[in-house]
Amino acid sequence: MSQMSASLLFSSTSSLFISSSSSSLRRCKSRSSSSSPTKTHRDTKSNTKKKNNKNARAMSSSSSSSSSTEPDWKVKQREQDALIGKEETAVKTRVVEMLKPILEGADKVTSQGDDAAQLQLQGELSEKIRQATKMLEEGLVERDSQVRLLLLAAFCSEHLLLLGPPGTAKSEIGRRLSAFTQGQYFERLLTRFSVPEELFGPLSMVGLEKDMYVRKIDGYLPTARVAFVDEIFKANSAILNSLLTILNERLFDNGNERIEVPLLCLVGASNELPESEELDALYDRFLLRSSVEQVSSTALRDLLKLSEASETKARADINDEQKFSLKPSDFQGVKEKACESTTVPDSVINLMTDLRSHLQDKCEPPIYVSDRRLLKAVTLLRVAAYTDGRSVVSDFDTLLLAHVLWQRPGESAMVQDWILERLAKERGVKQVQYLLAALFGRACRSDENDQEEAAQLLKEAQGLKEILTSQLNDLAGATAGGVPQLKRHVWLSPAESERAAQSLSPMFNKARKGLEKLLEECLTLEVALERKTEPHVMALLLPAYWADFIRSGPIEDVKPLGLK
Known part of the structure; x- marks a missing residue:
């Protein structure tokens, strides 16, 4: 019995110890886990990084394996893109080299504009007119325009x-x-x-x-x-x-x-x-009409300072044959000589015809211009150029039409504004732009094996370049020193010249930028033709012309590249 009790006691004690030990071990593990969180996070991060590196190496290995098996068309496309970029760069570089001396030449014309204007030879008659004009203006205030029209009418027999x-x-x-x-x-x-x-x-x-x-x-x-x-x-x-x-x-x-x-x-x-x-x-x-207004408020002081004695002296000087530079013989035959020796360019003729159409068809009320008046106006422009020492009627001479083509006094300013706007637009050479667009289209459609056609296209491109270069130099000379052709014009009063110059100068500057851009495009086409550049490269060089070619060209000529 005692042995049996002792045995039971030992068994119970052993079970209790084992249970207690297990509980203690679990508590120790729990404390150990809660007391070292940082170490466990680092281990996890390290394992993740190793895993990512392994994946990256696997992807790199896969990519290398893929590149070694890249399709031939991709390789060819990359090579073709490189060639296109190289050709495009070569054309642009050559255009810059060609454009630089042209622009420098235009700038030289601009910087020397005043000297060139003063070095221009003026005829003996034009000098007499300047002296006579100055004498006729004595004793008058703000009547310089009317005095010039008076003399011009006499020279024209009008x-x-x-x-x-x-x-x-x-x-x-x-x-x-x-x-x-x-x-x-x-x-x-x-x-x-x-x-x-x-x-x-x-x-x-x-x-x-x-x-x-x-x-x-x-x-x-x-x-x-x-x-x-x-x-x-x-x-x-x-x-x-x-x-x-x-x-x-x-x-x-x-x-x-x-x-x-x-x-x-x-x-x-x-x-x-x-x-x-x-x-x-x-x-x-x-033929000539002038609206005579009151003296402006700014010039009224000058008028009031004039005395009757000074007016009498001015009139006496004019009637003194020894002092007055013009003689009756100076007026003889001028009109006939002007008509024989002076030419009227197409730009002036086109301006006059368009002006009459504008006045009669687009103005309200319409401004009637008779055929006789228009014919006499052409003769007047010839005489104005001839007496100013020139053999060709200038576009600036047409400003005199503001004293010819009106019926009511207020319409004179309307005529002048239209002419000024037209003079500025004419410098934009829209016709050359249309020709360049047509030439671009022909270049895109041309057969690369047709040497004769290629030579003809190149010749036409060079011709357009010469026209644009000439226009740019003319415009540079016209704007030098504030449009000197207006300032030295014998028949335009200083006030008229100044107003016209102020209106035209900003318009001319804008037109010059347009000319320079158009010249650059023309040079681009010329270089492309010289190098026999492919149409798809010309499309990158001149995208605006390409877009116009696509819109307006026949469908068989504008199929996407690669389908022909």
């Missing part, structure tokens, strides 16, 4: 109309025309009750006794070299027909005899436009 309110020196300007007449001057003020005898002379009593209806014309309009008629639109029907014949045909019917009238120029003045239709024909006889 007539000048001065239109404006009373007290604006219209009569004074007209009287100064007598400076180069040497006594053959006629002046009259018309009223609604004026009779023909006031202009054409009284009837001859001796002639009436002989049953002849003739007038004593000596000292009257039929024998005058120059004339000034104030309030000319007061002319009545009894005067009108004979006056029209004198103004246009330079003829006068005296009895049964038709005589030639030596009239060089007649200046008409009026405070108002003609009111009746019967005066429209008389109005159209005045």
Whole structure:
């Protein structure tokens, strides 16, 4: 029994010890785990990194294995892209080399523009005109434009109309025309009750006794070299027909005899436009028209400083034949010589035709321009160029049309603005751009084996380059020193020249940038043709032209590359 109890006690104690030991071991493990978290994280991170490195090595090995087996088409494509890039770079480099001396030459023209303008030889006649203009301007304020028109009308054997309110020196300007007449001057003020005898002379009593209806014309309009008629639109029907014949045909019917009238120029003045239709024909006889306004507020001080004595002295100097530079002989034959020796370029002709279309079709109300007026305007431009010492009518001469092609005074500024805008646009050479686009299309469609066609395309590209280079140099010369061609123009007043230069200078600068860009594109095409560059490379070099070629070309010519 005692042995049995002892045995049970030992068994219980052993079980308790084992249980206690197991519990202690679990607690120790638990404490050990909670007391070392950092070490466990590092071990995990290290294992992950090793795993990633192993994957990377595996991928690298796979990539190397793949590259060694890359398809041939990919290799060829890479090589082709490299060749295209090389060709594109070569063309661009060559274009830069060719463009640099051209632009430097244009800059040289610009920097020497003022010197070139002053070195230009001016004829003896143009110098006389400058001196005469300066003398005619003495004692007048803000009438430099009217003085120039007065002389220009005389050289053209045309007539000048001065239109404006009373007290604006219209009569004074007209009287100064007598400076180069040497006594053959006629002046009259018309009223609604004026009779023909006031202009054409009284009837001859001796002639009436002989049953002849003739007038004593000596000292009257039929024998005058120059004339000034104030309030000319007061002319009545009894005067009108004979006056029209004198103004246009330079003829006068005296009895049964038709005589030639030596009239060089007649200046008409009026405070108002003609009111009746019967005066429209008389109005159209005045090729040059000028609206005479009051002196501006900025120049009013200069006007007030003028004394009557200074005006009298100026008039005396003008009438002094020794001081006045122009003689009656200087006006003889100028119109005929100008028409024979002066040429009118197509740009001027196109401008005039487009201007008339604009005035008659797009203006409201329409501005009527008769065929006779347009023909006489061309002659006027010839005379303006000839007397300015030039043999070719300049585009800038067309600014004078602002004094020719208007019916109402406010329309003069409209004509001038249109001409200025057109002059700036003409410098953009749109036609050359169209030709270049067409040439690009032909180059893309051409057969690479056709040597003759390739040579022709290259020749045309070089021709366009020469045109653009010339245009760029001309534009550079025109803008040098603030458009010097305007400043030295004998028939444009300083105020007119300054206004035109201020308007044209920014337009010309913009046009020059467009010309330079167009020239660069032309050189690109020329170099591409020289190097026989493939069309797909030209498409990268000139993307805008390629896009236009794709849009406008026939479908068989613009298939995507690779399908032909």
